[in-house]
Amino acid sequence: MRAARDQSVVEDYVKVIYAHTEWQPEPITTSVLAARLGLAASSVTEMVKKLGNAGLAIHVPYGAVELTPEGVRLALRMLRRHRLIETWLVEVFSYGWDEVHDEAEVLEHTLSDRLLEAIAEQLGEPSRDPHGDPIPAADGRVSRAEAVVLRDAPEGSVGRIVRISDRDPTLLRYLRAEAIALDVELTVLGRRPFGGALAVRAGAVEHDLGDEAATSIWISIGESTVTSGVPLESS
Amino acid sequence: MRAARDQSVVEDYVKVIYAHTEWQPEPITTSVLAARLGLAASSVTEMVKKLGNAGLAIHVPYGAVELTPEGVRLALRMLRRHRLIETWLVEVFSYGWDEVHDEAEVLEHTLSDRLLEAIAEQLGEPSRDPHGDPIPAADGRVSRAEAVVLRDAPEGSVGRIVRISDRDPTLLRYLRAEAIALDVELTVLGRRPFGGALAVRAGAVEHDLGDEAATSIWISIGESTVTSGVPLESS
DNA sequence: GGTAAGATTTCGGTGTGCCGAAACTCAAGA
DNA sequence: TCTTGAGTTTCGGCACACCGAAATCTTACC
Known part of the structure; x- marks a missing residue:
């Protein structure tokens, strides 16, 4: 029963699907998704089907995977979390920009909204993270340099x-x-x-x-x- | 495979077993442990057997559960984490002392050692948390008022x-x-x-x-x- | 010492996300 | 059009922590 409320797997899938189209337009395939997540292709096919049932993604069999607006919303939420945490680690705890990823990968799923927003406020609502990736605002807006x-x-x-x-x-x-x-x-x-x-x-x-x-x-x-x-x- | 490296269930069991004897001497029974963890007694019996195999606890069937020195070490580590996090939330983020528990319950399993120790340092290595519970030192020593x-x-x-x-x-x-x-x-x-x-x-x-x-x-x-x-x- | 009530363990079974192997699809080139 | 191989899905199975019901043990009391 523990995994029943463990949203973090879903969050990871959605985040990776979204991130793939952030700097280029091609939607992601299940095999690329599998590679990014470090999972077997068959696992990803199954999970993507569940994302579909949950209304988060659309997947034509043998085709690419795309997010629904609901999925995009969740992805932006996760990206905001990930990038705020990375920024926070660099600014407050003097992490190097090469050291923040793994920690953020874990914490993005476990900080409460309250704590996350408190951190955002302490940082002054930054709009990009230490790598230049845009940090979505709390309302979902994203602003980034054309590149x-x-x-x-x-x-x-x-x-x-x-x-x-x-x-x-x-x-x-x-x-x-x-x-x-x-x-x-x-x-x-x-x-x-x-x-x-x-x-x-x-x-x-x-x-x-x-x-x-x-x-x-x-x-x-x-x-x-x-x-x-x-x-x-x-x- | 995800749960294979998910140590957090074990950490929770060990923490609760230890905490039970922190302010009184009676070792904990499986049913009390089940109640504290919000689980069925049968689940706890099974898991305690695994703790035994892992060298963390000793459990005579139908008897009480006690930690091995290894188990105590892990428990102290978790208590240090939990209580440092609670203290941090109160000090840095103005949480009320009635609001910190749930957040700490999650974060104690997910902050890296590096981040946790950085937080401890920022707080000045406090020796007790907002509720008066002693915070074990990084080396495992605990000092508390006799009460x-x-x-x-x-x-x-x-x-x-x-x-x-x-x-x-x-x-x-x-x-x-x-x-x-x-x-x-x-x-x-x-x-x-x-x-x-x-x-x-x-x-x-x-x-x-x-x-x-x-x-x-x-x-x-x-x-x-x-x-x-x-x-x-x-x- | 026997016994019943309560505590504990055993047993069969569940949902989740994962895997490898086998089956299938599709599109490109012959 | 046919073939073929890369990409994808289906299928059977696994580990994990969990549950309820049934079986078992302990203990307190008669």
């Missing part, structure tokens, strides 16, 4: 780093050591031949970035901002 | 309130409204006839306390302190 992933940025373009994916802590440590951080201005110099590294200039220093780095860094070429979101009410 | 439960205090005795059980939030709110709090000096005036209320004086005010209150308040009639505990190392 392209570095790999797809045209040669010669100049932009400000607005997001660095937190998927790989090793990469985060490397980037920090190289002084590649949020809000740093980057110039895309060009790509080395034969699918090689991407050459960029950050400040006065030039770097050759591998594919993992080039797909983890997002730059904003301009100052436009996108606002979206679904009200959180019934979550 | 008797109010119901058993001899008539005429004078003592300082050193602990108020947090089991019933309603009672806590009532006591707060009556200005009966930690460190208040209490005089036991006597018992009303026929198992009636216990009359006490707190400051200048007299109160008639029912049995629930009289078994929830502990007073120290002297200044002696008891230190105990088992090193926490391998927990």
Whole structure:
């Protein structure tokens, strides 16, 4: 009976489904979802069916998985929690930005709303987390810089780093050591031949970035901002 | 597989077993344990057997349940977590002492050691929680005031309130409204006839306390302190 | 010492989320 | 159009902590 009220599995699925479309448009497939969650594909198929019954997701068999508005609301709630907690750990407890993910992964499911909102207030309702990901407001609104992933940025373009994916802590440590951080201005110099590294200039220093780095860094070429979101009410 | 590494059920059992002997000597029975945990007696019997196999408890069938040194270590660790979290919620987030229990009950299982110790440091390593319960040190030592439960205090005795059980939030709110709090000096005036209320004086005010209150308040009639505990190392 | 009441354990069974293997679907290329 | 293999779902099964009912043990009292 314990798991009956343990919402956290559902929360994880929904969060990952949503996050997948946050910086690119393709909806997620069950196998990618399985890989992200570290589960067998068969488990995910079953669970996605349950999400469907719960009104959180829509899944055409053999097709992609998409969230209902209800699912989006829950996902935004979880993303708000995750990112507020990450920010809090960095600001209040001096965690490194490469050290916050695992702790947030657990706490996002267990802090009460009351405590979470108290923390948000102490932090002054921040709008982005230490990696540049937007923190949804309590009402579900999200505002983020319009951005392209570095790999797809045209040669010669100049932009400000607005997001660095937190998927790989090793990469985060490397980037920090190289002084590649949020809000740093980057110039895309060009790509080395034969699918090689991407050459960029950050400040006065030039770097050759591998594919993992080039797909983890997002730059904003301009100052436009996108606002979206679904009200959180019934979550 | 999720529950395989979910230690929190074990942690709850061990914590309750230990807490039962914290302020009185009788070891706990499976039925009392079941009542405290809100579970069926049969479930507890089974789980206690597993605690035995795990080397955390000793249970002679049909007898009481006692912790091994290993079990005590885990229990102290959990009590430290629970009570530090309660203290933290009161100090940093202005929770009322009647509001902290449920949140702590969840978070004690989910905060990392790193975060917990950071919190302890911010609080200045407190030695007792908002209800007067001792907070075990990180090394497992416990120091608490020697105390008797109010119901058993001899008539005429004078003592300082050193602990108020947090089991019933309603009672806590009532006591707060009556200005009966930690460190208040209490005089036991006597018992009303026929198992009636216990009359006490707190400051200048007299109160008639029912049995629930009289078994929830502990007073120290002297200044002696008891230190105990088992090193926490391998927990 | 026997016995009944109460406490405790055993037993069969449940829901949940997970897994691997087998069966199935679909789309791309021949 | 047919084939094929990658991707997906179905199926049988597992571990876990739990439950109620039935069986068993203990203890207190006669």
